Amino acid sequence: MSSSALPPLSVRASAITGSAIRDLLTLTARPDILSLAGGLPSPDVMPHSTIREVTHRILSGSTAALQYAETTGVRRLRDVIAARESALVRDEVPPTSVVVTHGSQQALSLLASVLVDPGDVVVVDRPVYPGALQAFQAVGARIESVPVDADGTDTDALARLLESGVRPRAVHTVSNFHNPRGGVLSVGRRRALVDLAERYGFWVVDDDPYGDVWFDAPPPGPIASDRVIRLGSASKILAPSLRVGWLTAPRPVCDAVERIKQSADLCGSSLTQLVAADLLADEPWLRQHLDDVRAVYSARAEVLVGALRGELGPAIEVDAARGGMFLWVRFTDGTDTSALLPAALDRGVAYVPGRAFDPAGGDELGTALRACFATSSEDELREAVRRLAAAHEAR
Amino acid sequence: MSSSALPPLSVRASAITGSAIRDLLTLTARPDILSLAGGLPSPDVMPHSTIREVTHRILSGSTAALQYAETTGVRRLRDVIAARESALVRDEVPPTSVVVTHGSQQALSLLASVLVDPGDVVVVDRPVYPGALQAFQAVGARIESVPVDADGTDTDALARLLESGVRPRAVHTVSNFHNPRGGVLSVGRRRALVDLAERYGFWVVDDDPYGDVWFDAPPPGPIASDRVIRLGSASKILAPSLRVGWLTAPRPVCDAVERIKQSADLCGSSLTQLVAADLLADEPWLRQHLDDVRAVYSARAEVLVGALRGELGPAIEVDAARGGMFLWVRFTDGTDTSALLPAALDRGVAYVPGRAFDPAGGDELGTALRACFATSSEDELREAVRRLAAAHEAR
DSSP, X not given: OOOTTOOOOOHHHHHOXXXXXXXXXXXXXXXXXXXXXXXXXXXXXXXXXXXXXXXXXXXXXXXXXXXXXXXXXXXXXXXXXXXXXXXXXXXXXXXXXXXXEEHHHHHHHHXXXXXXXXXXXXXXXXXXXXXXXXXXXXXXXXXXXXXXXXXXEOHHHHHHHHHTTOOEEEEEEEOBSOTTTOOBOOHHHHHHHHHHHHHHTOEEEEEOSSTTOBSSSOOOOOOOOTTEEEEEESTTTTOGGGOEEXXXXXXXXXXXXXXXXXXXXXXXXXXXXXXXXXXXXXXXXXXXXXXXXXXXXXXXXXHHHHHHHHXXXXXXXXXXXXXXXXXXXXXXXXXXXXXXXXXXXXXXXXOEEGGGGOTTOSXXXXXXXXXXXXXSOHHHHHXXXXXXXXXXXXX | OOOTTOOOOOHHHHHOOOOHHHHHHHHTOOTTOEESSOOOOOGGGSOHHHHHHHHHHHHTSOGGGGSBOOTTOXXXXXXXXXXXXXXHHTSOOOGGGEEEEEHHHHHHHHHHHHHOOTTOEEEEEESOOHHHHHHHHHXXXXXXXXXXXXXXXXXXXXXXXXXXTOOEEEEEEOOBSOTTTOOBOOHHHHHHHHHXXXXXXXXXXXXXXXXXXXXXXXXOOOOOXXXXXXXXXXXXXXXXXXXXXXXXXXXXXXXXXXXXXHHHHSOOBHHHHHHHHHHHHOHHHHHHHHHHHHHHHHHHHHHHHHHHHHHHGGGEEOOOOOBSSEEEEEESSOOOHHHHHHHHHHTTXXXXXXXXXXXXXXXXXXXXXXXXXXXXXXXXHHHHHHHHHHHXXXX
């Protein structure tokens, strides 16, 4: 088929760029490369046989698991999510305040449509989770950003931005075990963020796929507020292929998300939603499973932090991981991580350079990198760091 | 949570209305109502035990079925779809021209973003499939429409519209067993549609979820053309909960759809995609299964047509069904089907009034209704028509 004289595509289709990270992942999928670049949960901690058994049981029951689902998600799953969220926020979250989405990326995408008109300001973290940035840019948001550190979004910087006259429609953050920064929003900053949201009238999008993946202690609970829209996901604790994410929000937001989801994809899979509901509702099983996930990831995080400090010593700063899947490594010797990447790939190790997470597109994050400790074994992590250190040594 | 002082939602969120049909389905979900209104495939023809066995086998294999999938879909499924499409269009469709979507509604929604800028004209059928109308309206398309009859889209009317100066970016139709009109695009009109697309430079969106559900003979094959984007679905022939739809299109379209899908939901479910791939690739099984589906639906269609003609005789016109799931019933005695609906519901039967399918919002379709023969048993269909005739008699 010749495509030289095809009808045009939309301006938006021509403008949108793919995810730099996904492009990098394609490039680095060579078998000889040890990748710290991805963000994949480890198959080692996915409950393979349990999902097989539960799926078989559900498919041995009624044909409801084969039919179209309600647009907002099957009721049994919304009930379980509502109960878990109610316990977290210490306030009643009714099932009617829950919408199940096709992974939490769809929650971001639908919310962007529901909350943001073209030209509206959305404030994101710097470094930012690129999937959130893409979703808000896709609806024409004007992006502002504030720094995020080990204690989460810098709410003092946000307050100064608001005092300077910026009036965002929404502020997005990853509250627990930030991707890519790895921090946890402190109790004080959680309170400050909600206070600012109430004072200035914006939505807080509290993106929380990693909250259950804590190592030594659970993160502080979210602040109950009708300004806060919470996003969750089964991808990091059960399996990505269930494609089960969710949001909890005041009813007007849920109603608008439902209408837009009708047009986006009608509904999710009743089959995978019923599987997720069974697993999330089985509290004794889930407790044990999450303990297993935490043990594996926490050991890997410790190995990666130890290896980085051992091999790269005074050239870097990195915080001990408190949960999640990522470390944010900052070179203190001026190493440009974008410039280092080709040499690192030559030596067989991949990571994501800090600039990929910069919503402002500057050099501020140019000496940082994101490293994922979740996917690789402890031995692979040690070898990956040896290769990284060799590339750094030879730069 | 008080919602009186919530931050605003987007203009788009406030403007979008839900699907009138889904609202009607909620109203008519009472157990005493026999519904001809829905569009659900019958659980009686879903391959329940086969899906259970294949799913179990896939989940007994590698953990790949639990991990994130490629954004464009798992390769095995794209290969099967490419082979099936190649056979249909009698031309080579490479797997790189296939994108797997979250049901074919997501294909419509992503395509609308990729093809249409706000203010661009999109031509749809009158009556129209409302899910397509919603998807194009959601991106700000200006909607024009042409009549559709038993031979599909009236390409003479389309030619006149084009001659009058209208320059659409895309023309959408359901080529086989139209929803809701029930016709099949004739060979001559297929050729005329592609000729017009080439002459005037627009995309044809050939939405084909029902092509395999033919009764006496397969529909004519699609015309191979790089102006034609084809949409397919596993929902009507396997099960909706797989959420497997797809599009085939020239590479620039597929590339743009992939980028927009990254931001929309990252990827589909590797689990349900692998299940669909296994079922669609098993040709002897699929042939037998489709024979079973066709036999059940064709018998039901015949019963419904017979009952309508028997009970409502000269007051209606209805074509014998050649496939798909729907009949388009036209009252010839001036009966207003919107006005008749409350009386019909009182007597325990539901249908969708013709106006719900009118993209122009006028009265032209006010004496028609859509009746689904797929979901109900033959006895239920006969009883539903008795109730409808009683409501009509008493009007």
